[in-house]
Amino acid sequence: MIDAEPMAARQCWCRLCQYLGGGSATVNVCFPADKVTTTGEVRWHESVADSGNRMRRGFCPTCGTPLFSLAESRPHLTFIRAGALDDPNIKAPEAIIWTQAAPHWAHFDPDMPHYPAQIPPVA
Numbered sequence: 001m002i003d004a005e006p007m008a009a010r011q012c013w014c015r016l017c018q019y020l021g022g023g024s025a026t027v028n029v030c031f032p033a034d035k036v037t038t039t040g041e042v043r044w045h046e047s048v049a050d051s052g053n054r055m056r057r058g059f060c061p062t063c064g065t066p067l068f069s070l071a072e073s074r075p076h077l078t079f080i081r082a083g084a085l086d087d088p089n090i091k092a093p094e095a096i097i098w099t100q101a102a103p104h105w106a107h108f109d110p111d112m113p114h115y116p117a118q119i120p121p122v123a
Contacts, residue, residue: 004035006091008122013102014050027082036078051118
């Protein structure tokens with residue numbers, strides 16, 4: 001359950017997001033961590049992102065769907081994969097990040113700002 005409006009949404013082309021997205025980018029929607037609660041089992045995988053941030057990524061242990069990302073450097077935020085939300089239209093991406101890692105065939109919306117790597121956090 002989410003008891004807050006989303007703070008931001010970004011489309012990410014980092015290599016890890018490409019793995020999670022089956023070769024494409026992921027869309028990640030940011031919420032205040034203290035406003036997000038879950039029911040059911042979530043399994044966690046720890047890694048280091050291209051940005052150098054230590055991450056915990058949560059997924060459904062039954063079907064493998066990627067659900068969450070938690071950054072050690074921003075424990076007050078929870079990033080939820082847009083496709084895992086009941087309403088994936090809750091917030092459209094406002095920026096495209098990690099374009100330098102995208103494959104040559106990737107398409108970037110020309111009306112959206114895009115950045116070669118990580119940009120400052122939303123909060």
